[in-house]
Amino acid sequence: MGFARLNSVSDSLYSKYLEHPLTVNDNKHYGQRAKRYIPGGAHTYSKGDDQFSSNAPDVITRGEGCYIWDAEDNKFTDFALSLGTVVLGHAYEPVLDSVRAELLKGVNFVRPSVIEGELAELLCDIIPCAEMVKLAKHGSDVTTASIKLARAYTGKERVVRCSADAFNAVHDWFIGSTVVDRGVPKAVKDLTLQFEYNNIDSLKALFSQYPGEIACVIFEPISFIEPKAGFLQAVKDLCEKNNALLIFDEVVSGFRFSLGGGQEYCGVTPHLAAFGKAMANGFSVSALAGRKDIMQLGGIEGEQERVFLLSTTHGGETHSIAAAIKTINTIREHNIIEHIWNIGGLIKAGLTKAAKDAGISDLVNVGGYDCKPAFALVDATGKPCMVTRTLFLQETIKRGILMPYIVPSFAHNAQVIDQSMERITEAFCVIDKARKENNIAGYVEGDIVKPVFRKFN
């Protein structure tokens, strides 16, 4: 897609549905259409206007490597990489080649395609807990399926999730435990409990408070905080002692901390695990993986009452599965995990130096693992500050950088990081100036960004 097409667009009523043409060179035009027809203006809340400064591009038209372009042909260095899915970079040719080849054979069939079994076997090869696998499309499909399976397996109903996890699923068992719980029945909300990461006593307390009622404990095994020595194993032991299943949400940690996910990196194997995000370089594939005797409850053999585990029309979509196979093999063959760790380390060091050079080290927190860096703009008390964050986004976007969060990829390299850090230092200098004038809010040109999880708009 490019602007060469602008002049070739036909006036025909149907042409706009045929080729998604860019009819005008105007971000706002497309942004307004999206807001007119989509609640929230996007199909993912983290893409919404409320997450970005007002000068953010309303729409993106294309991406290549670690760069993306808007409808006005402005180019941005992308540090978010499609919500963390595009681990090899946008439009990565070898994956596209596999997809193209598969597309020519048809995309979905009345009986399983050969490629479904191939990906399942590959996943069982590389993920420690995987003895069987069920594919779906979204991370939420498989975290939620794991809850269903745990309830069926244990005959119990309560679910324990971790308060440190920002997100595990769009479904009621999770969303009902957040502040955005409108529309979730109380009976469902009451079944989800929360424990604290690295606080085994908080989990013990729940098992004591609800004896014989907890079906499973689900959480991200590793995210921004380092697990204390023995913590993950202690959670597993506690689950086993109480006949509950341990489920790792590896939607983000999978194919990032290690090829076999956080469980391989941390050396603790859960009973079930959910994968998604990076496994197909942006194509939609997710996987529930786990121990055979548990997973087989979702099967159709044996004298057992059935569990309707996961049954999705599009779960066997062949070109997405081909993308997953190519992505995983590329990660394995080209040591992409090591690259991601190195790049993330450079980004963290760069941000730390940029903040120091600009004189605002006290306003910028840089942390997290190198494969998944975290940063926050904070106030004088060290608390995350949405006003300073907005100014950061505004000033980096002015300089061609999109960094709402950081997802290192194969497409980033040292040169890209160096160039980006020069511009980020400039953005930090604006924050320094605004702070010195005691007027950070005065430098913000639009609305202040807001958290996704909030009670009111």
Ligand SMILES: Cc1ncc(COP(=O)(O)O)c(C=O)c1O
């Ligand atoms: C840790 C974690 N689990 C699950 C999900 C849900 O994945 P999806 O949006 O593909 O349903 C997300 C999404 O961001 C996530 O970050």
